Amino acid sequence: MAYCSSSSTTSASPVVRYLPSNSTSSTTSTFSPLPFRSNRRRSVRIATASLSPVNSPSTSFSGSQKNLLLEVKDLTAVIAESKQEILKGVNLVVYEGEVHAIMGKNGSGKSTFAKVLVGHPDYEVTGGSILFKGSDLLEMEPEERSLAGLFMSFQSPVEIPGVSNIDFLNMAYNARRRKLGLAELGPIEFYAYIFPKLDLVNMKTDFLNRNVNEGFSGGERKRNEILQLAVLGAEMAILDEIDSGLDVDALRDVAKAVNGLLTPNNSVLMITHYLRLLEFIEPSRIHIMEDGKIVKTGDISIAKLLEEEGYKAISTA
Numbered sequence: 276m277a278y279c280s281s282s283s284t285t286s287a288s289p290v291v292r293y294l295p296s297n298s299t300s301s302t303t304s305t306f307s308p309l310p311f312r313s314n315r316r317r318s319v320r321i322a323t324a325s326l327s328p329v330n331s332p333s334t335s336f337s338g339s340q341k342n343l344l345l346e347v348k349d350l351t352a353v354i355a356e357s358k359q360e361i362l363k364g365v366n367l368v369v370y371e372g373e374v375h376a377i378m379g380k381n382g383s384g385k386s387t388f389a390k391v392l393v394g395h396p397d398y399e400v401t402g403g404s405i406l407f408k409g410s411d412l413l414e415m416e417p418e419e420r421s422l423a424g425l426f427m428s429f430q431s432p433v434e435i436p437g438v439s440n441i442d443f444l445n446m447a448y449n450a451r452r453r454k455l456g457l458a459e460l461g462p463i464e465f466y467a468y469i470f471p472k473l474d475l476v477n478m479k480t481d482f483l484n485r486n487v488n489e490g491f492s493g494g495e496r497k498r499n500e501i502l503q504l505a506v507l508g509a510e511m512a513i514l515d516e517i518d519s520g521l522d523v524d525a526l527r528d529v530a531k532a533v534n535g536l537l538t539p540n541n542s543v544l545m546i547t548h549y550l551r552l553l554e555f556i557e558p559s560r561i562h563i564m565e566d567g568k569i570v571k572t573g574d575i576s577i578a579k580l581l582e583e584e585g586y587k588a589i590s591t592a
């Protein structure tokens with residue numbers, strides 16, 4: 276087996292160079308599975324992590340059976356560099372067990388919204404609030420958001436040269452286990468854990484020893500993102516155009532894998548342009564984003580109308 280566990284990885288490993296160097300997090304784990312560095316410098320409190328793959332109890336804070344996972348109120352955000360406003364008052368509520376889809380014309384702000392949720396440093400939040408499992412998400416560093424159970428599959432997953440897929444996943448998974456006070460998995464235990472998940476996304480074992488996304492085709496990258504989700508688990512998975520670049524069989528595999536990961540305690544927020552994904556992963560709600568705001572919410576009929584008549588049929592402009 277050509278990989279090593281996190282406990283045997285030294286500070287000279289390529290993975291460690293990938294860590295946010297300016298993190299002020301109080302967590303003992305500094306490993307971040309996120310493909311960007313945080314530019315925030317303050318100490319923050321950390322939400323309780325709760326991840327289905329490691330069988331931790333789900334966090335209940337509402338007292339009702341269906342817990343509120345995400346509540347976004349009047350969220351506004353600008354591009355950090357130019358201060359151009361992209362999000363202009365987003366409102367969204369997601370409960371456990373729900374699948375939400377966001378659709379909208381190119382450039383309407385969908386990916387920006389997703390990236391703001393995970394704390395991407397390209398954007399600055401200028402107003403509004405985001406509660407995730409009752410905690411203020413905006414008070415958390417990106418890696419803390421991830422440890423708290425937020426996962427994002429990026430539209431263009433990044434390559435990590437010099438880091439094998441299995442090392443990367445082993446380290447990320449162990450960081451989560453440490454956060455939950457669980458024992459880390461060594462290489463053999465981790466291999467046993469990950470092996471069945473390859474089947475879930477129909478991926479060959481060779482991909483485990485290849486460097487993260489290096490030389491992967493578009494479809495392979497997307498499958499790899501879902502493998503990461505299957506390994507790490509999440510209470511909310513944000514999937515940005517997971518269907519783009521997938522052939523029909525790959526789309527079916529990826530959708531089946533996502534459906535297989537859905538439980539009554541987690542949720543999916545997916546961004547897509549196409550009805551075909553929504554036919555495989557059935558959404559509870561579909562939202563239309565226009566000029567940085569959610570302007571319409573409805574059921575699958577919205578996506579069908581879009582497919583038949585285009586955005587002119589539902590535009591508010």
Ligand SMILES: Nc1ncnc2c1ncn2[C@@H]1O[C@H](COP(=O)(O)OP(=O)(O)OP(=O)(O)O)[C@@H](O)[C@H]1O
Nearest residue numbers: 354361379380381382383384385386387388397430
């Ligand atoms: N880092 C950035 N620098 C400059 N402009 C940006 C940046 N991020 C977003 N934008 C701009 O903000 C607008 C919204 O972009 P975003 O990627 O959120 O749109 P989208 O709805 O996801 O589009 P698509 O459907 O094409 O993926 C676009 O005009 C985009 O060019």
